Amino acid sequence: MPEPNFREELRIHDQLAADWHGDRVIRCRQCGHAFGSLFQNYKERALLRVRKPWEYLPDRRPGEFVEYWEFYCPGCGVLLAVDPMGPGDRKPTWDIRIASPPEE
Numbered sequence: 001m002p003e004p005n006f007r008e009e010l011r012i013h014d015q016l017a018a019d020w021h022g023d024r025v026i027r028c029r030q031c032g033h034a035f036g037s038l039f040q041n042y043k044e045r046a047l048l049r050v051r052k053p054w055e056y057l058p059d060r061r062p063g064e065f066v067e068y069w070e071f072y073c074p075g076c077g078v079l080l081a082v083d084p085m086g087p088g089d090r091k092p093t094w095d096i097r098i099a100s101p102p103e104e
């Protein structure tokens with residue numbers, strides 16, 4: 001993986017960087033895929049796989065209410081995040097929220 005150019009991107013996550021001076025989007029650090037505006041939740045443009053608890057832990061039983069939402073980069077398939085979700089949860093949680101550009 002090439003070392004990111006921090007004049008053009010700022011690492012904000014293990015696999016994501018903020019492209020401040022280009023298209024002002026969040027990009028995958030592995031493949032450059034754009035996840036939309038810097039100020040949107042990148043998970044809403046990621047690939048989603050919903051898994052049940054017993055897929056992770058064999059001693060869990062069907063019927064438990066928690067699901068695990070796995071988010072992947074559509075460009076390269078790298079795993080970005082795993083969120084435990086309750087029965088009423090319909091939107092992915094925010095783990096990164098960018099408020100304003102860094103000081104120039």
Ligand SMILES: [Zn+2]
Pocket residue numbers: 028029030031032033073074075076077078
């Ligand atoms: Zn990618």
